[in-house]
Amino acid sequence: MTAEMTGASRREILKTATASGLVLSFAVVGKGQAQTAGGAAQPINAYVRVAPDGIVTIVNKNPEIGQGIKTMLPMLIAEELDVSWDQVRIEQADNDPKAYGRQFAGGSMATPLHWEELRRVGAVARAMLVQAAATAWNCPAGECSTTPGVVVHASTGRKATYASLATQCANVSVPDPKTLPLKDPKDYKIIGRAIAQYDTPKIVTGQPLFGIDVRRPGMLYATYEKAPVFAAKVAGADLAAAQAVKGVRKAFVVAGDSNALQPAAGQIGAGLLPGVAVVADTWWAAKKGRDKLNVKWEDHPTSKQSSEGFAATARELAAGKPQRTPRNDGDVDAALKSAAKTVEASYSYPFLAHAPMEPQNCTAEWKDGKLEIWAPTQNPEPGRQLCAKTLGIKPEDITIHMTRCGGGFGRRLANDYMVEAAWIAREAGAPVKLVWTREDDMRHDIYRPAGFHFLRGGVDAQGNLVAFHDHFVSFGEGANFAPSAGMGPTEFPARFVPNCRIDVSVMPLGVPTGPLRAPGSNALAFVMQSFIDELAHAANADPLAFQIKLLGDKPVVGEAPAAYAAGRMVGVLKAVGEMSGWANRTKLPKGEGLGVACYYSHLGYFAEVAHVAVSPAGEVKVKKVWVAADVGRQIINPHGALNQVQGSVLDGLSEALHQQITIVGGAAQQSNFHDYPLMRINEACPVEVKFLKTDFPPTGLGEPALPPAIPALTNAIFAATGKRVRSLPITPEMLKA
Known part of the structure; x- marks a missing residue:
């Protein structure tokens, strides 16, 4: 595989190994990007960054819903990269199909889909670091080996840390992942080790990780009332009574789509169902305003079912x-x-019902015709497509940040809460966090x-x-x-x-x-x-x-x-x-x-x-x-x-x-x-x-x-x-x- 370089100080390369479905992106970042405690961290590929202090940041591509994927997938990369686990830091990727392919949590598919693919990601990064050292030492790469975080030339005793070699990887051709040997299992140092979930210290100390923890400047809060009978339309609501509640900014009817329970191709669950939104300075004010709506619902055929x-x-x-x-x-x-x-x-x-501990929620920000979303979703790309179709905008004008999910069990494969938040944020003209009540979560499940x-x-x-x-x-x-x-x-x-x-x-x-x-x-x-x-x-x-x-x-x-x-x-x-x-x-x-x-x-x-x-x-x-x-x-x-x-x-x-x-x-x-x-x-x-x-x-x-x-x-x-x-x-x- 060859690498096409453009520019002197900032280079971007996109390489795809089509046989394995592996997507790797390579870049040397500009000032202010990818900072760590040790200074500017240099990306080796879309998954790996190496900082001057030797800390290696590995990106987790898939949503973390409590299944441990944020720890397990980076373990695969770290093993073949040959780094010490105590030097590894993990970051959650945003939704980016071009860099990471399909990102989802479901079907117990993370291991079978990524067992070989992500080991090869680590192997590619290691091979590039080895080649960078070999070029500097004017020796064949085959004469070099690695110990955790270090490239070694045994015959001369020369050594170079990954941190010292990271910037030079921008000048190294990307090897074909399929040509690289992978470790013999007997040599594993990380795979097969019992490692605690990476986020556990943050969870037990109450640090913000989950969708429900997101805060944005100027953010408002929203609730969304839907019919007890699934997909029934709004016949009337006392919007004035809701808006009279202290702290309520706006209450409005969303016509939605009474056919939104019939998922489109590639979607799971519902789209934007009819309902009434209440937006307020606090969630409790939005809830009190919702209690005053006295919504009347149209008749619906499902009311005959039991x-x-x-x-x-x-x-x-x-x-x-x-x-x-x-x-x-x-x-x-x-x-x-x-x-x-x-x-x-x-x-x-x-x-x-799925009954996850964290009710459905989503934070959305609409600005200049573009949408930014923070969501605990198991299936972000279909969520992007659903929002784009419903709001009539281009998918590329939507950014989705994946937060940790407080349980999923399949419920968050559907993105109805995401499209609700997106619609409400556009109508409200401000960042909005939509939070479902527990009753919403139980009575409007998939x-x-x-x-x-x-x-x-x-x-x-x-x-x-x-x-x-x-x-x-x-x-x-x-x-x-x-x-x-x-x-x-x-x-x-x-x-x-x-x-x-x-x-x-x-x-x-x-x-x-x-x-x-x-x-x-x-x-x-x-x-x-x-x-x-x-x-x-x-x-x-x-x-x-x-x-x-x-x-x-x-x-x-x-x-x-x-x-x-x-x-x-x-x-x-x-x-x-x-x-x-x-x-x-x-x-x-x-x-x-x-x-x-x-x-x-x-x-x-x-x-x-x-x-x-x-x-x-x-x-x-x-x-x-x-x-x-x-x-x-x-x-x-x-x-x-x-x-x-x-x-x-x-x-x-x-x-x-x-x-x-x-x-x-x-x-x-x-x-x-x-x-x-x-x-x-x-x-x-x-x-x-x-x-x-x-x-x-x-x-x-x-x-x-x-x-x-x-x-x-x-x-x-x-x-x-x-x-x-x-x-x-x-x-x-x-x-x-």
Whole structure:
């Protein structure tokens, strides 16, 4: 790769390695840019700056939502750059697709997308520093090596720090990243080390990091009232009463778009919905003004929808002919008739809210036809595009600063709060911070969709699963599912049962839905793994052994990208059985039980065992959960990895034990943590984790540990009580003796 230079004191080069999707930008900055305590820091590339005092600043490209990405991604760069971690400082990038490619947090994709790419970023920077030293010493670069932060020429004993070489990198041609060797894992000094999250000291000392902490000169505060029935239009509001409140500057109706719940291509969630904005000197004044609005809303068709109505419609659809059949292997009906034992069961799960600790918020500043935004977003570029389209401006006239997110779980993949703040700031003529109330956050979420499964299964006399049928009733229109409401034709145990049929019927939905941590999988695992446990008991089989037998002896079933590595799942099942003392489960006291479940999602293979105790009053106490995980050959940051797995398990248990959103009259009924409780610390159980290192590329950990936690819990409850949980959340009334 060659470098085209222009100018004497300021040079900019943009290089793209198209084969890897790697984008590197190189520059020597002018006065006043990129300052550190040691003076002006010289950029080696878009990700790396080296200061005269030896401090190396590494940029984190993706949003940090608590998953540890701000620490983990720079670790990859630092490893191949060969610097000491205590010399590293980390900065959060702004949204800049030209420099960093796609920037988002979701799908547990940070590791698989960046494992090689960002190591090569570090390798490129190291190679340029080595070349700069070799040029100065008039020797071949191949004769030079590095120790942390230093280039060494062994034969002459010459040494040069990265700090002394950084400015010379502007004159070095950028090597092709693909040609550079990467470290042997045995030589890792940073990858594989347990490193605390970079921002933890700032978080525990209350320093401003989050979107809700942003302050701008002359900033006003805003609230935004939307209809309880999703997407209903404003029929009238008492703007004068709101504006009479002390501190309120302005109140106005936003016509919005009643079709904004139908996301455009590339978008998730809603656009600018109709509502009423109140802008004030303080947020409390804006809230008091909003309370005086007395908004009247137009009628909307969604007002006829309810959770009870959805359940009734699902039963009607299940009793009739399915609308489509995505999978039909063998002859299910004949296999059920000839089976030694059959089981029929109906399963359901509710809508769920994301409930992040930090409510949705955004600060926006409109000036001279351009927009500047500070937002806790998981998906900044679609937010930029949404704001540009809605405000009728060019995307390049919008700057987005990514703040740390106080939780995301998929909610902040949608950018409705961003476009609301942008619109209000333009109307207000001043910087505006929009902050949703907790009630706004709960009642205007992009919900995990509810769903209904009507199942039949059969086992033969040898205990083999020979027939499986699911009539899945969900939401959508025609052949399309509502967002995150679908199920694919390869959902396990499909492909492992000779006679397997998956039928689908859908009903219309006016409630906004979208991804929640482990989208789809967080619900489907509960259904499939609970029903497989039912079938194991029908076969008088050990549930763990039944799963291993079902997986069979083929290492991999199916073709990429839908391949299922059955051998990897067998490995984690055997491991979790050993960890939990599964073989001794019958020796537990009365009212206690172990349950097992496994699930593949987000490229990770997980098996989990839960130990529960259930009181005669139906109260559930989770005593411990064991997790065996296979996410490939390398755990980048064991500290962060453990946090993610343990957090995912507790998140899943919280969903199962407490959480549901019910729809009545087209509106969400729950409004805050009093009626949408999350797991408290006194309910949290120990979670023991074991990572099986296998010869596969490393994959993500933000989501795949959650899905099997729920059926492991419900299967353990059955083992303890003999009562089968087929709907969520779990209540004491279900389990009373």
